[in-house]
Amino acid sequence: MEHILEVTDVSKTFSLRGMFGQSKGGVSAVNGVSFTLKSKGTLGIVGESGCGKSTLARLIMRLIEPDQGQVRYKNEDLLKLGGSDLKKMRKRIQMVFQNPYSSLNPKLTILDNVAFPLWANGTGRAAASTQAYRYLDAVGLPKSYAAKYPHHLSGGQRQRVAIARALVLEPDIVIADEAVSALDKSVQAQVLNLFQDLKKEFDLSLIFISHDLHVVEYMSDDVMVMYLGGVVEKGPKEEVFANPRNPYTQALLKSVPSVDLAVRKAPETELLKGDLPSPLNPPSGCRFRTRCMFAEARCAQNVPALVEVGEGHHTACLLVHEGMAAVQNL
């Protein structure tokens, strides 16, 4: 399958400034992230809060300017574009945001919220409304909702509107940033299924960002696990979920509560120690070492690279690379 989006070594450090503008160090939010998105595929990105998932999404959208790296969409580097070229390319990638209560303009009707991206791209009011009706219909909202305001709608309905707005520009790629996290479980399922349906109907490639492993497993073809701004493991979904190699991925998967009553697993060992370290001064070497139960002295000295450990399956862990038995057998 060909790649529609190729992200290479993208980094962003937010510099902190003191009261008089002097530099007070930086927060390394995204650190050398690379991945590819297959055409019409779904890439799931998982990680704890604060690991840089949302920042990564905004870097790709160029809502935040990256410090370095490349984002190639069909062999065109998006980060080099400016002016009208950027505007043209922007339409190709659209985003569904996390909070449906903040992502819709409360003063515009549902129809106008969906039609606005078209106005912004020079479509006339009437044509834009016709198009917006089409997409409201596609996300399963009846015509009568068009004249309502966002506060008349429930969270799930609002998220449908947000999806319609992302689709109205007919993008090739949709980035869903925690798009179902704010919704009830029952509504989550509906919206996830809607994403699946729309993906087929409109030939979309999807980047699905979530902290919820179940959601990512359900949605994705490929999975990428992030920790503190970096990628620790990525590969095909089946590989990563069935055969996780990185200690962090293993800990994440073990920490998922099971709904199966028969599987009463009291974790015999604590897999994650302590809290997420501050990205203000991340640990040396492997960023995960401070919480890793297998960490050794060398983990503090060397930064592990992403190394292929299986068919398309990459992981960044010194211990795994050197074949440490304990990690493999966990």
Next chain:
Amino acid sequence: MATNVQSIVPDAASAASLPKQPSQAAERWRAFCRRRAALVALVILAAIVLACIAAPWLSPYDPYAGNVKERLLPVGSAGHLLGTDEQGRDLLTRILYGGRLSLLSGIVPVIIAVILGGGLGIIAGYFKGIINTLIMRTLDILFSFPAILLAIGISASLGPGISNIMISATIVFIPPIARIAETAVKEVKKEEYIEAALSSGAGTGLIIRFHVVNNIFSRLFVYSTTQIGICLMLASGLSFLGLGVSPPTPEWGFMLNNLKQVIFIDPIVTIVPGIFIFVTSLALNIVSDALSDVLDSKG
């Protein structure tokens, strides 16, 4: 796909049969009417404004022509409902004619200040950095003077006259309104719908027009209605000090100034213009209070 959609939205059929959604304005008007005090205040306000506009048809007297024999008639005299002033002019007539200037000098500066101050605040709030610093710090300098002092200073340097009062009041009201607008814009800019608009490729002008202005408008509107009452008092105060109209033009503040000479002869007549200033600004404040409740209740 189509069947799937139906199952996703169980209330699709029932929603389609709902009556047309009442507009936001209608909902808010009903909420406003539930507040009795506000409704009464609005009626009083409307009555005062209409009476002032209709002054020539309501009053048989000339606001400028006095009658020496009928000086300082008490309130409630036959033919002179609110009595007469020190020159024997009908007080109600002069109140009605004077109200035109007084109300105008309360409203016009606020409207202009909302346009100018709101514009500056939006620009400062939307573009951070040097533009923000330049605009807001300049306004802070104006803001650091006590409002009355600044108004007196500007009025005095421009010379007396009702238009100069309005200019000075406008300058006094620009900084606080700009400040409110700037804060509101900064908050709105954090919302995800702005990010969504940016990622659709919308230009700055379009985003400000559709996403910023209408989301800060109710806050700006509510704040400025509270300022109308204050502006009315400020303008009357300046007139009282002799910086406004020149005699014999009627204006509430200036009438108060003239009548203060006779306060020991007839105190009731003296305070009549004061009562009108008081009632009008009180009514304005009650109405704007209710407006802030009604407009802020929903997103």
